[in-house]
Amino acid sequence: MPTEKLTSPSFPPARRHLLQWMAQTALFAAAPAWAARSANSDSALWPQDSRVPGGVARLSLGPASARPLVTAAEAEVLVVGDMIEWTALVGIPLASTPGEQSIGVKADGRLRTMSYTVHDKQYVEQRLKVSPKTVDLSAEDNARYEREAAHLKTVMATFTEPQPSGSLHMRVPVPGRRSSSFGLRRVFNGQSRNPHSGMDIAAPTGTPVPAPLPGKVIDVGDYFFNGGTVWLDHGGGLLTMYCHLSQVDCKPGDQLQTGDAFCKVGATGRVTGPHLHWSVMLNRAMVDPALFI
Numbered sequence: 645m646p647t648e649k650l651t652s653p654s655f656p657p658a659r660r661h662l663l664q665w666m667a668q669t670a671l672f673a674a675a676p677a678w679a680a681r682s683a684n685s686d687s688a689l690w691p692q693d694s695r696v697p698g699g700v701a702r703l704s705l706g707p708a709s710a711r712p713l714v715t716a717a718e719a720e721v722l723v724v725g726d727m728i729e730w731t732a733l734v735g736i737p738l739a740s741t742p743g744e745q746s747i748g749v750k751a752d753g754r755l756r757t758m759s760y761t762v763h764d765k766q767y768v769e770q771r772l773k774v775s776p777k778t779v780d781l782s783a784e785d786n787a788r789y790e791r792e793a794a795h796l797k798t799v800m801a802t803f804t805e806p807q808p809s810g811s812l813h814m815r816v817p818v819p820g821r822r823s824s825s826f827g828l829r830r831v832f833n834g835q836s837r838n839p840h841s842g843m844d845i846a847a848p849t850g851t852p853v854p855a856p857l858p859g860k861v862i863d864v865g866d867y868f869f870n871g872g873t874v875w876l877d878h879g880g881g882l883l884t885m886y887c888h889l890s891q892v893d894c895k896p897g898d899q900l901q902t903g904d905a906f907c908k909v910g911a912t913g914r915v916t917g918p919h920l921h922w923s924v925m926l927n928r929a930m931v932d933p934a935l936f937i
Contacts, residue, residue, distance in 0.1 A: 707729060826840060870887035873889065
């Protein structure tokens with residue numbers, strides 16, 4: 645059976661040059677759209693953008709040949725993405741005043757400042773009855789609290805490499821009723837105290853708690869207010885804390901994978917009943933865990 649040799653069509657030189665120019669133009673025009681699709685798909689993996697006290701600001705940094713160095717109030721900030729588009733995930737402290745805030749950005753050898761606006765948010769009040777000795781501290785208990793606070797300050801300053809990649813979405817650690825939400829203005833026995841810095845989930849004592857992301861155990865302790873406590877470091881200043889535990893099945897230095905059980909729900913420390921207190925921290929700021937769910 646005879647075969648036919650396929651050849652490229654022959655065009656006059658002027659037309660051939662025109663076709664080459666059109667192909668190159670189409671290729672370059674498509675690049676920004678591809679980059680935008682990549683950035684948009686990546687953003688679905690990150691916490692929600694909520695620019696309020698206790699929230700997270702997702703700030704686009706644009707392209708750079710390497711991960712930019714970003715700081716907020718002298719704390720290093722988690723940066724995600726790739727050289728097409730980097731994004732800073734800035735934790736906003738609960739005590740922040742609404743208005744303009746700024747971050748410092750160093751990328752490709754250049755320094756600049758970026759501003760963003762923090763909006764007001766009114767958190768509701770919660771009144772609780774607890775043991776009087778956990779509100780009006782004795783001299784001995786106050787000294788213990790001060791020692792613990794100094795230690796935890798160093799824990800909360802943890803920032804390690806490599807920074808996390810992939811999804812930062814977390815599952816709620818245990819099933820149960822959310823008994824207390826983030827940011828509540830708390831009143832214990834009629835006395836105002838610091839706002840609630842995490843999410844409380846009512847669950848039976850002994851309920852296993854799994855790791856929400858890969859991480860390293862950086863602190864285990866029995867604290868005056870928090871009771872049995874574990875801190876996990878997920879890299880890049882993203883930390884999680886678990887309090888009021890009845891049992892701890894890990895030690896500092898242990899590496900955990902998503903889903904690994906490492907502790908159990910309890911009712912230790914200042915509590916009204918068994919539950920898990922779960923906190924999330926970015927650049928030393930406690931932020932709303934619900935933004936990561």
